[in-house]
Amino acid sequence: xxxxxxxxxxxxxxILYDMHTDFFIRALDGISDEDAHNRLNTKANHxxxxxxxxxQQRYEMAKDFDIKQQQSADELFKDHxxxxxxxxYPSLEVFKKDWKSISPLLRDALVNATExxxxxxVEMPGMKYSLYEFINFLIYREANCIGQIxxxxxxxxxxxxxxx
Numbered sequence: 239x240x241x242x243x244x245x246x247x248x249x250x251x252x253i254l255y256d257m258h259t260d261f262f263i264r265a266l267d268g269i270s271d272e273d274a275h276n277r278l279n280t281k282a283n284h285x286x287x288x289x290x291x292x293x294q295q296r297y298e299m300a301k302d303f304d305i306k307q308q309q310s311a312d313e314l315f316k317d318h319x320x321x322x323x324x325x326x327y328p329s330l331e332v333f334k335k336d337w338k339s340i341s342p343l344l345r346d347a348l349v350n351a352t353e354x355x356x357x358x359x360v361e362m363p364g365m366k367y368s369l370y371e372f373i374n375f376l377i378y379r380e381a382n383c384i385g386q387i388x389x390x391x392x393x394x395x396x397x398x399x400x401x402x
Contacts, residue, residue, distance in 0.1 A: 243349050245356055247370065251377050252348050258380040259341045262292065263334060265387040265399050271329045273394045283320075285390045286327035290315050292383045293333050296340045299376055302360065302369055303347035309336040348373070 241256075243249045266289060274286040283291075294315035297308055309315070311328050356370035367375070388399040 241349065243351070245351055245353050248348055248351055248356070248373075251373060252345065254377050254381070255345060255348060258377070258384060259337075259345070261384050261399070261401070262337060262380075262387075264401070265384050265391065266330050266334060267400075268396060269330060269391065269394070273396075274330055275327065276394060278393060283386070285387055285394075286330070286333075287321040288383050288387050288390075289330060289333045290327055292380060293336050293340070295376055295379065296337065296344055299373065300340055300344045300347065302372070303344070303351070303355075305340075305343050305347060307340060307343075309333075309340070311336075 241249065241252050243252055266285075269285055271286070274289070275284050277284045290309070290311050293309050294312070297312070300307065310332050314322070314325065314327060351369075356368065356373075358369050360367050360369050360372045384399075391397070391399060
């Protein structure tokens with residue numbers, strides 16, 4: 239089915255968004271909550287933190303489109319909090335539920351984004367971007383985080399991420 243976006247420049251981003259929506263769920267398939275917290279004696283971000291951070295990112299992006307919802311673990315991730323030692327993050331099922339809740343709402347907003355909306359400015363400490371540029375960065379970050387989870391799958395002894 240062909241996706242028609244209001245702004246032609248959003249077309250490819252929505253295709254990537256749809257791919258990430260599916261790949262995220264596949265990347266988490268079968269990972270136990272115990273393994274999701276395993277950092278393999280490193281300082282690396284574990285699967286639970288990567289997952290919650292990515293879910294938070296979608297909720298934060300949705301706020302730019304006046305979708306005022308928050309994920310269940312908002313307190314653990316708001317204000318771009320990094321991984322916290324000694325914190326037991328929610329189960330992957332909680333994160334997947336929140337992902338499935340926000341993803342269709344945000345997708346609709348991306349599909350219907352106008353040129354005017356995409357040209358609005360988003361300010362972060364020391365930076366200023368158009369909403370369009372910011373969405374590009376966030377879509378890139380989604381791919382990056384999903385790739386990290388896919389790597390963790392292999393490091394933890396799980397089968398590789400399946401893209402079929």
